[in-house]
Each structure stands twice: as C-alpha cells, then as structure tokens.
Amino acid sequence: MKKNININLFGTLYNIDEDAYNLLENYLNSMQRYFNRQEGGEEIADDIEHRVAELLWKKREAGMTAVDINVVKEIIDTIGSAEDIAGDNNKAENAFASYNKRESGKQDGTFKEDFKQFAKEAERFTRDTYDRGREHVRSHRYYRCADDKVLGGVCSGLATYFEAGSPLIWRLGAIALTLLGFGLPPIIYIVMWLITPAALTPEDRLRQQGRDVTPNNLAEQVKCDSEPVVVQNENKGCLKAILITIAICCVLPLIFIFVIWGRIIFDLFSF
Amino acid sequence: MNTDNTKSQMRKGMLEYCIMLLLRQQPCYANDIIQRLHEAEMIVMEGTLYPLLSRLKRDGLLGYEWRESTQGPPRKYYVLTDDGHKALAQLDASWEEIQRTVYFLKNEK
Numbered sequence: 001m002k003k004n005i006n007i008n009l010f011g012t013l014y015n016i017d018e019d020a021y022n023l024l025e026n027y028l029n030s031m032q033r034y035f036n037r038q039e040g041g042e043e044i045a046d047d048i049e050h051r052v053a054e055l056l057w058k059k060r061e062a063g064m065t066a067v068d069i070n071v072v073k074e075i076i077d078t079i080g081s082a083e084d085i086a087g088d089n090n091k092a093e094n095a096f097a098s099y100n101k102r103e104s105g106k107q108d109g110t111f112k113e114d115f116k117q118f119a120k121e122a123e124r125f126t127r128d129t130y131d132r133g134r135e136h137v138r139s140h141r142y143y144r145c146a147d148d149k150v151l152g153g154v155c156s157g158l159a160t161y162f163e164a165g166s167p168l169i170w171r172l173g174a175i176a177l178t179l180l181g182f183g184l185p186p187i188i189y190i191v192m193w194l195i196t197p198a199a200l201t202p203e204d205r206l207r208q209q210g211r212d213v214t215p216n217n218l219a220e221q222v223k224c225d226s227e228p229v230v231v232q233n234e235n236k237g238c239l240k241a242i243l244i245t246i247a248i249c250c251v252l253p254l255i256f257i258f259v260i261w262g263r264i265i266f267d268l269f270s271f
Numbered sequence: 272m273n274t275d276n277t278k279s280q281m282r283k284g285m286l287e288y289c290i291m292l293l294l295r296q297q298p299c300y301a302n303d304i305i306q307r308l309h310e311a312e313m314i315v316m317e318g319t320l321y322p323l324l325s326r327l328k329r330d331g332l333l334g335y336e337w338r339e340s341t342q343g344p345p346r347k348y349y350v351l352t353d354d355g356h357k358a359l360a361q362l363d364a365s366w367e368e369i370q371r372t373v374y375f376l377k378n379e380k
Contacts (some may be wrong), residue, residue: 009344010344010345011344012343012344035322038322039329040325040326040328040329043325044321044322044325047301047321047324047325047347048318048321050301050344050345050346050347051301051302051317051321053343053344054301054302054343054344054346057342057343057344058343061342078317079317079318215318216316216318219318
C-alpha cells in the first residue's frame with residue numbers, strides 16, 4: 001500500500017504516489033534552478049512543466065489510473081536527455097590518449113634513445129598529472145556529504161572529492177592522524193565542518209563529483225537520489241563513540257601544549 | 272576517426288532551420304514539433320528543444336499564442352513572425368548554397 005497525493009496540473013487532477021510525487025517535484029525544481037540562470041529560463045521551465053502535464057495526460061488517456069514512480073522516470077527519460085557536453089569532451093580526450101600511447105610504443109634500440117624516451121615519458125607523466133590535477137580542481141567542488149556522515153560528513157566529502165577510498169578509510173585515517181597529531185586534526189575537522197557547505201541539492205552533488213550541471217546529468221542525479229540507498233549503519237555508532245572519546249582526550253594534550261607554549265613565550269619575554 | 276561529434280554538430284546546426292521550416296506551414300505546439308521531427312527522422316532530444324524555441328522567440332522570429340485544449344493542458348502554439356519568414360528565406364538561400372558546395376565537392380573529378 002502506498003500513500004497517494006492529489007496534484008493539480010494546469011486544471012487536471014492526478015493521483016500520484018508519494019515517492020513519484022517527490023521525484024517529479026525534485027526534477028521540476030532542479031530544471032527550474034538550471035534554466036533560471038539563463039535568459040527566459042522561467043518560461044523554459046514552464047514549457048517543460050506543460051510537457052510533463054501533456055505526457056501525463058496521454059498516459060491517462062491510455063488507461064493509467066494513478067501515477068507511479070516508473071511513469072515519472074519514463075517522463076524524465078523522455079524530456080531530460082539534453083545535450084551531454086561532458087561526454088563530447090571525454091571522447092576528444094580519449095582519442096588523444098590513444099594517440100599518445102601509439103607514439104610511445106615506438107621502440108628504439110640504443111641506450112641514449114631509451115633514456116630520451118624515458119625522459120620524454122617522465123615529462124609527459126608529470127605534465128599529465130599536473131593537468132589532471134588542475135582539471136580536477138577546476139571541475140570538482142568540495143562539499144560535505146549530508147547523507148553519509150558520522151559527525152559532519154567531512155570525511156565522506158573528502159572521499160567523494162578525491163574519488164579515492166571509501167569514507168570509512170578516510171575516517172580511520174582521520175582518527176589515526178588525530179592520535180599522531182596531538183589535537184590538530186580535530187581542529188581542522190571542526191573548521192572544515194564550519195566553513196564548507198553540505199551537499200544538499202542535486203546540483204551540489206553533481207559539482208561534488210565533478211560532473212557538469214546539464215539537464216541530462218541533473219535528471220540522472222535526481223533519479224539516482226530517489227533510489228533507496230543501502231546505508232551501512234552498523235559501524236557508524238561505534239565510530240562516533242570513538243571519535244568523541246578521542247576528541248575529549250585531545251582537549252587535554254592541547255591545553256597542555258598551550259600551557260607549554262605559553263611558558264616558553266613567557267620565558268622568552270621575561271629576559 | 273570518430274564521427275559522432277561531427278554528426279551531432281551538424282544536427283545541432285540544422286535543428287533551428289528544421290523547426291522554422293515546419294512552422295512555415297502551420298502553427299504547432301511542442302508535441303506537434305516533436306512528432307513532426309520524429310516523422311522526418313530528425314533525431315532530437317526533447318530537452319534541447321525548449322531553450323531553442325525560447326531563443327527564437329526572444330529573437331523575434333517566433334511568436335506564440337495559448338489555446339485551450341479538450342485533450343489535456345493548454346497548448347502553446349508557436350507561429351512564425353514576419354521577421355521569422357524573412358530569416359527563413361535567408362536560411363533557405365544558405366541551405367541551397369551548402370547543398371551546391373557539397374554537390375560540387377562530391378562530384379569534383
């Protein structure tokens with residue numbers, strides 16, 4: 001059994017399942033936010049809403065009684081697939097990479113040539129790494145993960161940003177650093193918690209993953225967000241307890257360090 | 272060589288002309304446009320259509336009027352304005368040019 005909502009779309013009433021309603025609302029909202037940044041955007045969003053109404057009407061004419069989530073997904077698939085600029089760029093990059101590979105595959109016998117080849121490759125590797133790093137910084141934006149967190153979602157945010165490791169590994173790393181770092185990591189953690197935003201909207205989550213905010217990607221993300229997430233909750237409570245214990249333990253050494261620094265500075269100036 | 276990008280660029284460039292062509296005969300609303308393009312085997316993603324229509328309207332080439340419908344929500348019928356007809360005539364001419372160029376280069380010995 002599912003909770004059912006009545007919606008009025010341009011004068012026609014539809015019965016819509018609650019999950020389908022949430023998905024549809026999310027989709028229309030994100031379309032609105034996306035197009036709002038360009039001229040005449042409000043009207044475009046309105047056109048799309050009309051199109052949704054039109055497609056729903058057709059479905060009803062074909063015998064649909066209540067709008068379920070699959071109908072909404074189908075509609076998003078129909079309308080949402082706009083241009084995928086990111087895809088085009090990737091293709092060009094891949095072609096370049098395969099050309100590079102072919103070039104570097106050419107072999108020369110002499111040691112000098114080998115060394116030259118090695119130097120060239122090392123240079124290319126450095127340049128590639130630098131370019132990739134710069135590209136990564138350009139395309140990705142750091143957000144805390146609002147939906148996968150133990151304390152503030154800083155660690156899962158880092159895992160997403162760097163596209164490396166699971167949040168759990170970052171959390172364990174943070175704990176290890178805290179134990180080694182005499183109280184500085186928790187301060188960094190708290191500062192990051194305070195100054196970085198949490199990923200709340202589908203747009204945030206796209207930027208967090210370094211994907212372009214296009215209608216197509218947005219539609220995909222909105223659909224993806226609507227899927228029930230299997231959250232591994234079992235070790236979060238335990239982690240939280242460990243973290244809080246560590247945080248308390250760290251306050252003591254920290255005070256100790258400040259006292260020592262205070263003494264040193266005091267001694268220096270008392271000459 | 273991967274021709275996908277070139278093909279999609281060609282289609283993108285054509286889309287505007289195609290939409291104006293099909294509006295020359297009669298006013299259409301979004302559903303008509305999508306259906307006619309589909310019949311003409313012009314592959315187009317719906318999402319790209321609305322920004323394009325909105326831009327043509329801002330440029331003064333298209334106008335629209337709302338018509339109530341007994342078959343669903345009110346429909347926005349797009350019409351070609353006088354400026355639109357003039358622009359379309361120019362596009363016709365440049366399409367002829369493109370065709371001539373391609374024909375010439377294809378048959379060059």
